[in-house]
Amino acid sequence: MRASDLAYEGLRQDIIDWVLPPGSTLGEIETAERYRVSRTPVREALARLAAEGLVSTSGRTAIVTSLTRKDVLELFELREALETQAARLAARRRSPERFAELLEEFRRGPSSEGDADPRRPYFLASELDVAIDAACQSRYLQSALEDIRGQIARVRFHARSNPHREERAIEEHIQIVEAILSGDEMFASQVTAVHLRNSLANVLDSLPL
Structure with a gap:
């Protein structure tokens, strides 16, 4: 499995399971360290999650979207x-x-x-x-x-x-x-x-x- 897929699957599951609740900040460096990948796969994973509406991105930081x-x-x-x-x-x-x-x-x-x-x-x-x-x-x-x-x-x-x-x-x-x-x-x-x-x-x- 590609590094970007690993980061995507890990992030997505943690968001779904509320390990990362709404409002959680996902900096590229910290997220890369968390899932043991480089920053480029993290950026790709965050872009996919943003397309699904699970995160919103601003620069190099993403935030788990709200659930009101x-x-x-x-x-x-x-x-x-x-x-x-x-x-x-x-x-x-x-x-x-x-x-x-x-x-x-x-x-x-x-x-x-x-x-x-x-x-x-x-x-x-x-x-x-x-x-x-x-x-x-x-x-x-x-x-x-x-x-x-x-x-x-x-x-x-x-x-x-x-x-x-x-x-x-x-x-x-x-x-x-x-x-x-x-x-x-x-x-x-x-x-x-x-x-x-x-x-x-x-x-x-x-x-x-």
């Missing part, structure tokens, strides 16, 4: 527009095998082979995102979704404290997968919108905004 209530509301407005359309197209163009596998995984719940894994629902949610992106067969829509994935992951990481919401989210994901499998475009769009609105309410209750 307004930011979250605007992000979810865009998510709903993009993801409901993606779900609709996925229902129209899907290959059933992958979604049948995901349906079994979601129905299995947060335990894998008998061992509870608190991160499993979020892994499955990401897998569903990938499956829908592929099934919708729209490179422009996929590109727009990819641009906000980092922001979504950052919000999702800090919204894990409500076990009742986690259980409900699994049920909502099952509805989404079932709608796509059945080829019901309208229902796939509708249940995706409901899921996102419920997720937004949970996020606004749990994030330290």
Whole structure:
């Protein structure tokens, strides 16, 4: 893996995991030392993160972008527009095998082979995102979704404290997968919108905004 990719992956994950919370300053020298690369790969990584909206840059310093209530509301407005359309197209163009596998995984719940894994629902949610992106067969829509994935992951990481919401989210994901499998475009769009609105309410209750 290239040094710029190492720096990008490390920085991106630390931002998503809130190791680097909003407002953190990312000087080139300090960041290069942190990820054990030179300053040129750091500049390349910061440019990629700026394109995703995870950092803002000024000269040789970058700052992890804020995450205010307004930011979250605007992000979810865009998510709903993009993801409901993606779900609709996925229902129209899907290959059933992958979604049948995901349906079994979601129905299995947060335990894998008998061992509870608190991160499993979020892994499955990401897998569903990938499956829908592929099934919708729209490179422009996929590109727009990819641009906000980092922001979504950052919000999702800090919204894990409500076990009742986690259980409900699994049920909502099952509805989404079932709608796509059945080829019901309208229902796939509708249940995706409901899921996102419920997720937004949970996020606004749990994030330290």
